Amino acid sequence: MRSRINPAERVKIIKENLDTSSARRGNDQTSSEQGKNMIVCGIDVGLLVCGYCICEVQNAKVHLMKEGEIKTTKKQEFPEKLEFIYEELHKEIENYRPSAIILEKLYSHHRHPTTLGILAQVRGVVVLLSRKSHTDLFEYAPTRARKAFLGKGSANSLQVKKMAENFIGADMKSLHTADAFSLVIAFAHEEKVRNLKMVVQ
Helix, strand or coil: CCCCCCCHHHHHHHHHHHHHHHHHHHCCCCCCCCCCCEEEEEEECCCCCEEEEEEECCCCCEEEEEEEECCCCCCEEEEEEHHHHHHHHHHHHHHHHCEEEECCCCCCCCCHHHHHHHHHHHHHHHHHHHCCCCCEEEEECHHHHHHHHHHHCCCCCHHHHHHHHHHHHHCCHHHHHHHHHHHHHHHHHHHHHHHHHHCCC
């Protein structure tokens, strides 16, 4: 029977794994190359509340720069909500100029076909934004992102939020921004794997 790893230990493991990538990559880089960093934006897509995190990924380490929520209102018609989400995210993209936008892949559920259709349209707005702003787009399945962050793909949003707060050492605004942050961690983990492969080659 496996022993449970508490959140603090899990955070330590994640950071150590990311640092390992940084150290190994540093052996094959000049000092100027080691200082390179990347700004990325993780987005938890939603029509009523769209959470996002702007993070700096430097030498495989993740630093939260900003988290926020875009909230639509009942008075807004559906097209207005999509436009509002686009415009608010566009402001953040223009301000921070991220190198990558990270989203969850859509997953279908027979009990909620309408929700799936709505989310698909909101995601379309974000995909359009990435295209218009010439920003690379990355997508991860929810279970894959949570497994990279918590070690198990079945973790719920409350567990994700708690882990995110342990990671940054502060409270996060909401479940939505915490989910967005977990996508950034998944991205950083994938960057670690890609960089390790480059070192091996």
